[in-house]
Structures are given as C-alpha cells and as structure tokens.
Amino acid sequence: MSYKLIFHPDIHPEIDDVLLKYEALNHALALDFESELKNATKE
Numbered sequence: 001m002s003y004k005l006i007f008h009p010d011i012h013p014e015i016d017d018v019l020l021k022y023e024a025l026n027h028a029l030a031l032d033f034e035s036e037l038k039n040a041t042k043e
Contacts, residue, residue: 007041018033
C-alpha cells in the first residue's frame, strides 16, 4: 500500500528552520534530511 503525504502550507517555514539548524550542526546532515524529505514526498 502506498501513501501520499500532503503538507499544510504553513509547514514550509518550519522545514526551512530545521534545514538551517541541521546545516549549522553538519552539512551532510542537512543534505540527508532534505534528500529523505524529497524521497518521502515524491509521487
């Protein structure tokens, strides 16, 4: 069974904040998070 994730538009600034925090900790961590998020949300 497959699922489609739909995010409320208000979540986008929060995702950006998380990316910035991860980037401050570790560049690779931020890239991994972004990659996993894209993989989870592609159709």
